[in-house]
Amino acid sequence: MAQEDVKLLGVIGSPFICRVQIALKLKGVEYQFVPQDLQNKSEELLKFNPIHKKVPVLVHNERAINESLVIVEYIDEVWKGKSILPTDPYQRALARFWAKFIDDKIYSAAWKSVFTVNKEEREKNIKVLHEIFQFLEDELKDKFFGGEKFGFVDIAAIYIAFWVPILQETAGLQLFTNEKFPKLYKWSQEFMNQPTIKECLPPRDPIFAFFKGRCESLLALAN
Amino acid sequence: MAQEDVKLLGVIGSPFICRVQIALKLKGVEYQFVPQDLQNKSEELLKFNPIHKKVPVLVHNERAINESLVIVEYIDEVWKGKSILPTDPYQRALARFWAKFIDDKIYSAAWKSVFTVNKEEREKNIKVLHEIFQFLEDELKDKFFGGEKFGFVDIAAIYIAFWVPILQETAGLQLFTNEKFPKLYKWSQEFMNQPTIKECLPPRDPIFAFFKGRCESLLALAN
Incomplete structure (x- = not known):
């Protein structure tokens, strides 16, 4: 896939972020980690998760995906490599x-x-x-x-x-x-x-x- | 698909059951509705949903699936016909x-x-x-x-x-x-x-x- 732009908005120490990091690592996806200050929410976070205003947010080619398990399923469907969900x-x-x-x-x-x-x-x-x-x-x-x-x-x-x-x-x-x-x-x-x-x-x-x-x-x- | 045995354990009037019924109807799946008395739970319900002991339960060829949205995704993956989730x-x-x-x-x-x-x-x-x-x-x-x-x-x-x-x-x-x-x-x-x-x-x-x-x-x- 050409021209991949993958960003993960998150905080260090959260199990929800960790889920997404494991999925990205498993698929070998290169990404930029963008740390967030949840006491002082960034414009980027408010733009990409206007509903819940929380992390993790995966931004893939400027399109945002929210909710850690939804993100993990998305990663599994988009990138080849080791599969995360079973096929049956x-x-x-x-x-x-x-x-x-x-x-x-x-x-x-x-x-x-x-x-x-x-x-x-x-x-x-x-x-x-x-x-x-x-x-x-x-x-x-x-x-x-x-x-x-x-x-x-x-x-x-x-x-x-x-x-x-x-x-x-x-x-x-x-x-x-x-x-x-x-x-x-x-x-x-x-x-x-x-x-x-x-x-x-x-x-x-x-x-x-x-x-x-x-x-x-x-x-x-x-x- | 040969030898389909599809049962839906449910109660009339529940929006969660209704979700599953819509999905089954949309795919044209024939099934047996097995009404449940939640005040006096059946052995069948306890066998097929031992964790939550609630409805809906879809039983497909004697294998149980629980949680209405999980069931709807399952129906979408198993039966051809109109798709329920988008493909992208x-x-x-x-x-x-x-x-x-x-x-x-x-x-x-x-x-x-x-x-x-x-x-x-x-x-x-x-x-x-x-x-x-x-x-x-x-x-x-x-x-x-x-x-x-x-x-x-x-x-x-x-x-x-x-x-x-x-x-x-x-x-x-x-x-x-x-x-x-x-x-x-x-x-x-x-x-x-x-x-x-x-x-x-x-x-x-x-x-x-x-x-x-x-x-x-x-x-x-x-x-």
Whole structure:
């Protein structure tokens, strides 16, 4: 394809940006990363995502695509190379189902399992999170959700592999462990050990500091 | 395709079931509708949707697909005939973006605009709903969201065309009118006038009665 102009508007440390970065890396797409200040939104961001005004935004030849999973499907359809979604329609439907499940369930449940002051409430939230993890544990039949190679669901689930362990460490909790979810835990290690994934992961320390800050403000408010 | 066995587990009156029925009708797929009692969930439902235990579930040759938009994409990929999503990857991404926008925003906003007792709160909720409608009004450039023929976004938006007017009538509100949103209103009339859509719409009266019941219980609770 001639004259490719690919820009990714994003912030470092976001799992949603990371999904798009993995998809671009997997397809070998050259792109320009355009960092955004979400406290002071750029004209470019407001122009390319006037509805949600958030990142990631992929701008391909001056046309914008929003929503991380929509972007990942777009990348899969536009660029040749390793495929991200399966080719069989039924397997594609399952992949879309699980990616949506992760989007609808994980973020809020993981956040509430850590950032809830009331102990009883937090225990309830942890129970919900564990039920969600259990569904994923049961679904994982091969090395990856995508089979022998990682794919759409694995990419969608990067938050569980990389962000959840940092989140739990911040609060000194044991939400996601090898003992409780052996298959899912093993998956997380294998997945993060893939060269493509390693190259796309953001630095750990600023994320830890961000979560820690949140945790401390919450405790300060509660006391 | 030989030996097709297609079942749709659903309830009459749900916009999510209606989406799937439109897609099946559009492709000319013969199927068996298997009504479900959600107060007393069947073994079949629990077997085919063990995660969410809700409808719609499409069962195609004993393999289940869940989540209405995932099902509609599956139907589009499996059966030939009129296509539901556009073929161009960028247009496909836009269609997925808007369908997700509708799913994430409309239901909760429409519900809260009607079923909020506190008048000031309700006004705020109506303002939010109107902002959402305005985005759709601005997006509508042709006869349908899909262009000259209706497609994925139109099907996703059936709730706005058929359910929202019933909802507002229940409460004697004017949320979605020709005066406020002329393009979107015209779209809703054109869309519901399509023979395929007409055949898939559920009877109006039970839905009105259901919403009215909700409205009255809420007022009773508030007094």
